[in-house]
Amino acid sequence: MHLDAVASHSAGRAVDHEWHRVWTGYRALKPPAGIPGDGYALPGTGRLRFWRISRSLRERKRRRHFADLMVTAMTGKTILGISAYYHDSATALVVDGRIVTAAQEERFTRKKRDSRFPKHAVEYCLREGGVDLGDVQSVVFYDKPLAKFGRLMQTYLAFAPRGFSSFSEAMPVWMKDKLHVRSSLSRELAAVSGLPEAKLPPLLFSEHHLSHAASAFYPEPFSRAVVLRLDGVGE
Secondary structure, three states: OHHHHHHHHHHHHHHHHHHHHHHHHHOOOOOOOOOOOOOOOOOOOOOOHHHHHHHHHHHHHHHHHHHHHHHHHHOOOEEEEEEOOOOOOEEEEEEOOEEEEEEEOHHHHOOOOOOOOOHHHHHHHHHHHOOOHHHOOEEEEOOOHHHHHHHHHHHHHHHOOOOHHHHHHHHHHHHHOHHHHHHHHHHHHHHHHOOOHHHOOOEEEOOHHHHHHHHHHOOOOOOOOOOOOOOOOOO
């Protein structure tokens, strides 16, 4: 991850240099009609090309800045990631921006696609990482249940009365369990660690699709990448 940070910084300087070169060469040109801000046309190459180039460079800088912030946020910290209550519950331990260990709960329970809280996986990751839960700076859940519930309700309302059978099956589960993930996680983590709930590390929630993208991007040796997410559910 440190190498990624260095590579990301180098890539960022290349983007800055490219932006400066393009801007310096064409800043004297007047913007085409209807193009606001810093959109400028290149003579003989189409009215919108420079606007598209400048917009693309700004977006690349924004994404690089976000990636740098993520790397900085993980550096020097021990983070426990948890996926549970849907399918294939799992845990990963990240120390100083590096994945130390990870495991799926089904490997311990022998229940295929086990969706329960990954108690055994949490114990394994902490043991293999040589840390206690009290040494962890934050616990991160892969999803935002309230945001997902809002999306589900919007979808059901948009298609009502169609989809009522799915609605009637999903709502009891949400009302009983999925809307109370924070309290469930706190209770389970306290049971695993022996710590009182008040002494547990902060519990954070990531966006569903961002978690997918991060799981593909950060283990790879690239400083920049395009991630395509194909999923059935999320926020």
